[in-house]
Amino acid sequence: MMHSESYFRTVVLSAGIFAASATNLIAEDQGPSEWSRTEPYPNQTVYYPGTETLGPDEMRIIACGTGMPQPRLKQAAACFLVELGNGEKFIFDMGEGSYERIMALGIPLDQLDKVFLGHLHLDHAGDFPAFYFTGPVNNRLTPVRLWGPEGIKPEWGTKAWADHMMKMWAWEEATRGAAVDPRGLQLEVNEFDWKAVNNVIFDENGVQVRTLPAIHGEQAVSFLLEWNDLKFAFSSDTLPTRWWREHADGADLAIHECFTPPEFMIEKYGFEPSEAIFVGSQGHTAAQAFGKIMSETEPRLAVCYHFQNDHDIALAVYSAIRETYSGPLDLAADFMTWNVTKNEIRTRQGVPNEESFPAPVQMAKQPPDSAAEFPFSEFDLESMDLGAAEATNDMIEAFNERSGNDEVGAYTSLPFKE
Numbered sequence: 001m002m003h004s005e006s007y008f009r010t011v012v013l014s015a016g017i018f019a020a021s022a023t024n025l026i027a028e029d030q031g032p033s034e035w036s037r038t039e040p041y042p043n044q045t046v047y048y049p050g051t052e053t054l055g056p057d058e059m060r061i062i063a064c065g066t067g068m069p070q071p072r073l074k075q076a077a078a079c080f081l082v083e084l085g086n087g088e089k090f091i092f093d094m095g096e097g098s099y100e101r102i103m104a105l106g107i108p109l110d111q112l113d114k115v116f117l118g119h120l121h122l123d124h125a126g127d128f129p130a131f132y133f134t135g136p137v138n139n140r141l142t143p144v145r146l147w148g149p150e151g152i153k154p155e156w157g158t159k160a161w162a163d164h165m166m167k168m169w170a171w172e173e174a175t176r177g178a179a180v181d182p183r184g185l186q187l188e189v190n191e192f193d194w195k196a197v198n199n200v201i202f203d204e205n206g207v208q209v210r211t212l213p214a215i216h217g218e219q220a221v222s223f224l225l226e227w228n229d230l231k232f233a234f235s236s237d238t239l240p241t242r243w244w245r246e247h248a249d250g251a252d253l254a255i256h257e258c259f260t261p262p263e264f265m266i267e268k269y270g271f272e273p274s275e276a277i278f279v280g281s282q283g284h285t286a287a288q289a290f291g292k293i294m295s296e297t298e299p300r301l302a303v304c305y306h307f308q309n310d311h312d313i314a315l316a317v318y319s320a321i322r323e324t325y326s327g328p329l330d331l332a333a334d335f336m337t338w339n340v341t342k343n344e345i346r347t348r349q350g351v352p353n354e355e356s357f358p359a360p361v362q363m364a365k366q367p368p369d370s371a372a373e374f375p376f377s378e379f380d381l382e383s384m385d386l387g388a389a390e391a392t393n394d395m396i397e398a399f400n401e402r403s404g405n406d407e408v409g410a411y412t413s414l415p416f417k418e
């Protein structure tokens with residue numbers, strides 16, 4: 001097995017962090033002879049978001065979507081969060097369903113201000129509008145920064161995409177903007193040349209993000225993130241490229257797409273054989289091709305995603321990869337979490353909070369932009385039910401008495417017409 005000497009899984013004990021090789025997990029001196037009856041059992045084999053300090057030299061990656069365009073509860077579409085020990089956080093791709101995974105981590109949205117889209121398919125960009133427009137009601141008070149490829153035609157590029165997003169959601173923006181701190185509803189869009197090789201698109205605070213051209217219907221890229229002598233590589237969607245072979249070589253964590261084998265696309269989705277072969281091997285990376293590029297680039301840990309990680313498909317994907325690759329490998333699932341340092345890479349399944357609420361605001365809120373005020377119409381005032389308005393005013397009055405506030409119902413306190 002390749003890299004077995006450098007590939008460790010760890011067991012956390014109360015006495016500190018103890019590293020054990022993957023083939024020797026059961027050590028003799030693993031803990032005290034008697035566990036406390038009042039202190040928590042310290043040997044967590046899962047990751048509970050929001051409960052662990054990220055070390056200053058550590059990189060943590062959380063899968064917030066590992067699936068396909070077909071919506072399913074078990075796997076959102078593509079999205080990976082990278083958190084660094086210097087406090088910077090990066091989102092790579094934001095496919096359908098991924099936003100709720102992100103929110104389940106309990107991270108203040110102000111800290112999630114950088115989004116990188118490898119291409120503009122819905123299963124890689126579909127949740128960005130929801131993330132952007134509902135940010136302010138989830139306590140985001142800072143602008144969002146977006147990076148994505150230029151278009152082959154200008155109207156296909158990320159700037160046009162974001163511009164049309166604003167137009168499509170104009171009413172949303174107007175009504176939302178009249179009610180929230182205006183700082184959270186600002187978008188900075190950065191386009192880059194998708195054909196440029198190893199192109200630096202972000203270089204701040206000791207972190208570099210670079211792009212590689214991807215082969216996925218043109219106008220698509222893969223990403224490299226380097227910080228603190230650690231290299232993270234994310235393919236987004238692509239056939240394996242010579243650019244990946246050259247520049248993702250030796251990555252600490254390499255996440256590359258790997259598509260569902262053709263038999264399953266036929267069985268589960270009703271694809272024709274020609275469709276299954278085209279989509280699964282010409283538009284995407286076949287499992288054997290994933291294995292080949294990982295053998296050629298030898299990451300410390302290879303991660304495959306973009307298939308249904310079920311008992312039958314996962315086994316077929318795993319077996320196919322093992323035809324061409326024998327190194328360290330994880331089959332990604334939603335909330336799978338990787339802690340990466342120079343000394344070790346630890347994989348755990350994340351256990352999210354299904355009943356999450358947004359993290360508190362990180363600074364004092366400002367009132368809504370008065371210029372963005374959304375006018376009340378005569379029609380609305382004439383439509384109000386008088387009994388319900390009175391009941392609402394009673395509620396507000398009681399709230400004011402209980403809480404010492406002095407709130408007034410903007411609609412319900414107005415004079416109505418019968």
Ligand SMILES: [Zn+2]
Binds near residue numbers: 119121124216237
């Ligand atoms: Zn795609």
Ligand SMILES: [Zn+2]
Binds near residue numbers: 123124237
């Ligand atoms: Zn995709």
